[in-house]
Amino acid sequence: MSFNLYPAIDLKDGQCVRLLRGEMDKATAFNPDPSDQAYQFKTMGFDRLHVVDLNGAFAGDSANGEAVRGILKATDVPVQLGGGIRTRAQINAWLEAGISRVILGTAALRDPDLVKSAARDLPEKIVVGVDAKDGYVAVEGWAETSDIKAVELAKIFEGCGVAGLVVTDISRDGMKTGVNVAFTSEMADAVSIPVIASGGVASVEDIKNLRKSGGKRPISGTILGRALYDGDIDPAEAIEAARA
Structure with a gap:
């Protein structure tokens, strides 16, 4: 793999930012464009x-649509989008706009049937966001923690075509x-x-550790955030580590 x-x-x-632990009042703006x-x-x-509409995640509807469409115009690489997408109409609209994969987080917990039917109808287009706080699923822009374990939520979508x-x-x-x-490997x-790892990646060493996680199944990738923006991860070294 x-x-x-x-x-x-x-x-x-409308800006490109990074948060600390998902807290909106702890946002650092990195690029206004x-x-x-x-x-x-x-x-x-x-x-x-990997693009996330943070305002949308809290509002339950797309809030940075203009910025997302600008990203799609600026590059031809596949873009996966999450944040505030909670209906089939929203899923369809973003796929038609050129998004390659839609990430469903809150909807996965609140309306798993929506996710399953979309995954069956739209092969390789639906990704489930499993955001965990102490092993339990958090939703609504991480403002709410549920009583469902992350592993339990993941198992709900086994075999339905989730990408x-x-x-x-x-x-x-x-x-x-x-x-x-350890947590990512368990999942x-x-x-x-x-499974794509997210949260806390600090160096190229983390990429190497994910690649050799030692679990029964390999981890398929990782999301790079603040460490990439801050310059702690060299892009060329990261790409080389991923391909090694």
Whole structure:
């Protein structure tokens, strides 16, 4: 299995930002022009993007649509999008707009049948976001923690055609404290759906550790956030580590 890297573009009020542990009041703006950021990532050699509409995640509806469409115009790499997408109409609209894969997080917990039917009808287009706080699923832009374990939620979507799981350890997100390899590996072993690690990636060493996680099933990729923006991860080294 190839190991894919997904540079993250998190959108808040039309800008490219990074949060600490998903807290909206702890946002650092990195680029006022998300389409420029998307173009930069492509020129660095990355061949896909992970975009999140943060305002949308809290509002339950797309809030940074103009910025997303700008990203799509600026680059031709596949873009996966999450944040506030909770209906089939929204899923269809974004796929028609050129998004390659739609990430469903809150909808996966609140309306699993929607996710299953969309995954069956739209092969390789639906990704489930499993955001965990102390092992339990958090939703509504991570503002609410449920009583369902992350592993239990993942298993609900086994066999229905979901293209991937983006697994985030919220406590590490934006903190550059190192990715939670053990938790991600546990999730990868629990289901046959490809698992993408998210949260806390601090260095190229984290990419190497994810690749050699030692679980029964390999981890399929990781999302790169603050450490990439801060310059702690060299793009060329990261790409080389992913392909090694």
